[in-house]
Amino acid sequence: MSPRRSYDQYCSAARALDAVGDRWTLLIVRELLGGPRRYTDLHADLPGVSTDVLASRLKDMERxxxxxxxxxxxxxxAYVYELTARGRELLPVLHALGEWGAPALGELRPTDAVRAHWFALPLLRGLEAVGAGEGLVEVRLEEGLFHVWLGGAEEGPLYGDGPAPREPDARLAPDARTSGALNRGTSTLLEELREGRVAVTGEGPLAKALREV
Structure with a gap:
C-alpha cells in the first residue's frame, strides 16, 4: 500500500481532502451508499476508472x-466492500456537492455515461424537502428502475438498483424532461408533483402524501 499523501496543513478541510480528495473516492462512496458492493459491480458502475486505480482507492478508503x-x-x-459509520457521514458532503454541481450538468452529452441509480441522491433530497414521511419508494426512469429508502436508513442502504425488494410504499415515474430538470436543479420535486408531472401510484400513506402535496 502506498504511503498516505497529505497536504500537511493544520486545517480540517485539508485533512478531509487528505482522505477523500483523490479522484474517484467520493464516487466510490456514492456507490457504497447503496449497500455492500463487489469489486466487479463497482467497476461496472464507475465507467472510466481503471482496475488499478479502483483497487488503490478501495485500499486507501479501508486504511x-x-x-x-x-x-x-x-x-x-465473494468479497464485498461497504461503508463504515465514518464513511456514511459523507452523505451530507455528497448532497452539498450534488446541489452545487447541478447547474453545471446542462444537457446529457453523447460522451456522458448514465445509470438510473445516480438519480437516487438528488431524488432523496427532493423527497426530504417535500416532507412526505418515511418509506420505500420505487422509481422508474427511461434509464431503468431503482428504489430509495426515505428516512430511517441510518445503517442500511439508502438506495438500490432494480425493483424494490418488497411492495413499495409509493411508486414514482417522472418523465425525461422532469428528471432532467430535477437533476439540474432548475425545478424541485415539490413543483413537479404539484404540476402533475410525476406519476405517483400506491395506496399507502406515503403515496397519498405525495399526491396531496
Missing part, C-alpha cells in the same frame, strides 16, 4: 476507516 471489506458466506463466497 482511512471509510470502508471495510468482508467475505460473504457460502454460496456467495
Amino acid at each position: 482511512d476507516g471509510l470502508s471495510t471489506r468482508r467475505r460473504l458466506p457460502p454460496p456467495g463466497a
Whole structure:
C-alpha cells in the first residue's frame, strides 16, 4: 500500500481532502451508499476508472476507516466492500456537492455515461424537502428502475438498483424532461408533483402524501 499523501496543513478541510480528495473516492462512496458492493459491480458502475486505480482507492478508503471489506458466506463466497459509520457521514458532503454541481450538468452529452441509480441522491433530497414521511419508494426512469429508502436508513442502504425488494410504499415515474430538470436543479420535486408531472401510484400513506402535496 502506498504511503498516505497529505497536504500537511493544520486545517480540517485539508485533512478531509487528505482522505477523500483523490479522484474517484467520493464516487466510490456514492456507490457504497447503496449497500455492500463487489469489486466487479463497482467497476461496472464507475465507467472510466481503471482496475488499478479502483483497487488503490478501495485500499486507501479501508486504511482511512471509510470502508471495510468482508467475505460473504457460502454460496456467495465473494468479497464485498461497504461503508463504515465514518464513511456514511459523507452523505451530507455528497448532497452539498450534488446541489452545487447541478447547474453545471446542462444537457446529457453523447460522451456522458448514465445509470438510473445516480438519480437516487438528488431524488432523496427532493423527497426530504417535500416532507412526505418515511418509506420505500420505487422509481422508474427511461434509464431503468431503482428504489430509495426515505428516512430511517441510518445503517442500511439508502438506495438500490432494480425493483424494490418488497411492495413499495409509493411508486414514482417522472418523465425525461422532469428528471432532467430535477437533476439540474432548475425545478424541485415539490413543483413537479404539484404540476402533475410525476406519476405517483400506491395506496399507502406515503403515496397519498405525495399526491396531496
